[in-house]
Amino acid sequence: MRELIDQLNYHNYLYYTLDNPQISDAEYDRLYDRLVALEAETGVTMPDSPTRRVGGELLKGFDQHRHLARLWSLDKAQSEEDLRAWLARVERLVADYNAKHPDEEPLPPVRFAVELKFDGLSLNLTYRDGELVQAATRGNGVVGEAILPQVRTIRSIPLRIPFTGGTIEVQGEAFMYLSVLEAYNRTAAEPLKNARNAAAGALRNLNPQVTAERKLDAFFYNVGYAEGVSFADHEDMLQFLRDNRLKVNPNVRFFDSIEDVLAELQSLERRRSEFDYLIDGAVVKVTDMRTREALGYTDKFPRWAVAYKFEAEEATTILKEVNWGVGRTGKLTPVATVEPVELAGVTVQQCTLNNLGDIERKGLKHALGTRIYIRRSNDVIPEILGKVTDEQDGGEIPVPETCPACGSPLEWRGAHLYCPNRLGCKPQLIGRITHFASRDAMDIETFSVATAEQLYDERGLRDPADLYELTMEQLIGLERFGEKKARNLLDAIEKSKHRDLASFLYALGIPNTGKTTTKELADHFGTLDAVMAAEREQLLAIPDIGEIVADSIVTFFRDPVMLDSIARMRSHGVEPHAAERKAVPASGYFAGKTVVLTGTLSSMTRDEAGKRLEALGAKIAGSVSKKTHLVIAGENAGSKLAKARDLGIEIIEDEAAFLRLLEQEEAGASASD
Known part of the structure; x- marks a missing residue:
């Protein structure tokens, strides 16, 4: 059985990864059938057996998987100017690092890798001592969904790799070849609309048999967590992936100058339709690993990589009609129906228009029945750009005077139409x-x-x-x-009935408030009764709550209909509770101060810094106002820093000084405990 598994996995590698089969399908089937017979005879199925690739049982749901290393998003560049600005930041940081570390070997001149940006579903695979033990979606970058049974069906992914020196996590993208999609749709009872959704839907299907039928593939491009192995540069890492039979896309190029990088990006954009899979751009990376470590990360992105987004694909179609939909706040939004058109692998039939002003600005007021330009912004959101011709030769888009749902007369509030019938619509x-x-x-x-x-x-x-x-x-x-x-x-x-107070306040749908504001209300007042009784002046004393929001909150909790609704909920046992609040120091440098964090910190994320400051008695605000006591400004701080200077607010711009002060205050707080 061991010998058969090794032979079959080797031939899988030759066939699916290298596209270089060395035995016929019939020979492969003979080996496979022999293994199936032996497994049935012995009752044993080894962990890396290829028979495990096609599951037959339905899973009850996806478990959460916490990645060993965070999966980062990528900052975006959409023009040559954006890319050059990114490079300028990189080169400045490299120069600063070399100047501050004169005793170390200098970081080398920046060299680049350019890879395709695939349009599928991100994967994170965990190999322990050579065995594939977990596979997960990206999720929020920290926690994803465990999809190992589904990933086992991707035949190019090895269930066992030669590297057995520890635990590693490798990242890649699962996708469906366009030719495979076309072949699938020729016989499918329900044809799939596009390769992107086909891949994502297959991997997030609870039945691995469905995943197997889609015949997905995957490319790998990163080792996110490495135990027992390290790499000098990106080329070294990619070779490690290849050596371990993980499929690496052949269209990876390395360059020494940004001019060559730009030429490659232009070439890829011209050739994007030639690939047998969807791409929506390319990724530019700094190759040297020491440099990557020195550059570090922002709150969301690695500083050493950037996604270069290709121009959104455009098409023309006919604008058939515009209907007005009513949302939960009563706001009406125009939705355009167009003749179906294929755009970036998706059939587009509807496009959202913001309001009447958007319609007029784009010259669409007399466009019904005419040809229009549409675009999928960032290859996701269908957008109408305008009419193909400038003539007002189409039918007029109707603007309703009464609500299309309930017939109530509509009201203009700023640029938007609203239905005032909130109790009967x-x-x-x-x-x-x-x-x-x-x-x-x-x-x-x-x-x-x-x-x-x-x-x-x-x-x-x-x-x-x-x-x-x-x-x-x-x-x-x-x-x-x-x-x-x-x-x-x-x-x-x-x-x-026992949700926390911040979630309950958000659930009520108070106008002009979101999750951040409702959390501030819950933290500040502590109880539902206190929030409901709050006066305008009390609300204005809370950072980030201005006059419009304060008025909205006061009006909401004076509305008899809302008060009756809340009273009924409470009579049925709804008792929202404030989240437990740890005791914070009453004295200290940060205690009682309203602090705004802006820019990028190299030693920690802003969220981490905020939590540490809150533990020392500070209040964290999202915007600078006269109520702000202190602004912590990291790299690339912008308008908030400028406003703080205008208002004469105390500013700490030296991150090292901020870190020393923070650690000093934390040590003092621990000593007093």
């Missing part, structure tokens, strides 16, 4: 209830827009408080609601 009510139940709000699992519409139509649900009056009998009688689904929903509603 179905889309508003459904939107409000759906928002209330969403993950960042009350986190009522299994609740969806479709559920909200069904309960609105069949059970008279009109207010978030109505959720807490639902019974098993009411739910079980609904279509698609069995006992299990009804019980799960009721349990989720019951669990939501």
Whole structure:
């Protein structure tokens, strides 16, 4: 069995990674069938057996996987000027490092790698002592979804690698070849629209058999975590990946000058349609590993790499009609329907327009039935650029005077139309209830827009408080609601009664407030009653809350309808609680000060710095005002630093001095404890 597995995995490598098969399909099948027979006879399946690649059992759900090393996003450059600005920052930091470390070997002149930026689904594979033990999606960069059974179906990914010296994490991109997509669609009962979604949907399908049917592939380009191995430069790392039978895209190029890099980027953009997979740009990286370590990271991005985004693809189509949709706040948004058109691998049929001003600015007021330009900004959001001709030769886009959902007369508020009928307009009510139940709000699992519409139509649900009056009998009688689904929903509603105060305030949908403001309210006042009773002056005393937000909060909690809704929730046991707050020092340099962090810190993220400052009694604000006591300015600080100077606010621009002060205060706080 061991010999068969090694032979089969070797031939998989030759076939799927090198495109250089050395045996026929029939010979491969004979070896494979022999292994299947032996596994059935012995009842043993080894961890790296190729028979594990196609799973047959459905998974109950995805577990979370915490990456050993963070998966970073990439900063973007969309022009030659952007790329040269990135290089200027890199070269300045390299020069600064060399000047500050005269006793070390200087960092070498900057050399570049240019790789394709694939448009699929990011993968993070974990190999321990040579064996593939985990595979995960990128997730938020720190935690992803564990998808090992699905990834096993990608035949170019080795289940065992030669390197057995420790644990490593390798990053790459799973994708579907365009030719594979075309072949799949020729016989598929439900054709797939594009390769990007086909790959993502396959890997996030709970049935690995579905993943296997898509015949995905993957390219690898990074070792994010390495135990027992190190690399001198990017070329060294890529060779390590190749040596371990991980598929590396052949279109990687290395250059010594930015001029050559730009020429390569232009060439790739011209040739993007020649590749048998989707790309949306290229990635430019500094090759030397010592330099990467010296450059470090911002809050979100490595300073040593940048994604060069190609121009969004454009097309022309016919504007068929424009309808106005109503959101939970009552705002109307025009949505354009166009004749279907293929754009960057996706069939576009609808485009969002912001408001009437956007329609007029783009010369679309008389464009119905005419040909228009559309673009997918960053290859994602369909956008109408304008008419192909300047003539006003099309039908006029209608601007409603009454709400298309409830018939109420509309109101202009600034640049937008609003329906004022917040208690009788179905889309508003459904939107409000759906928002209330969403993950960042009350986190009522299994609740969806479709559920909200069904309960609105069949059970008279009109207010978030109505959720807490639902019974098993009411739910079980609904279509698609069995006992299990009804019980799960009721349990989720019951669990939501004990959400934290910040989430509850966000769930209420107070105008002009988001998650940051509701957290500040919860932290400042501590109880729901205190928030509801807050006067305008009390609210204005909170950093980042200005007059418009303060007025919105006061008005909201004086509204009899909202007060009745909250009272009903509380009568059913909804008791939002403030998050536990650790005791913070009452004295010290930072205690009681409102601090704004701006720019980039090299020693830590702004979020980490903020938490350390809060532990010392500081309040962290997002904007500079007269209430700000101190501004910590890192690299590339901009308008906030300028405003702080104008207002005469204390500023710390020396990161080393800030770090010394921070550590000194932390040591003092620990001693007093």
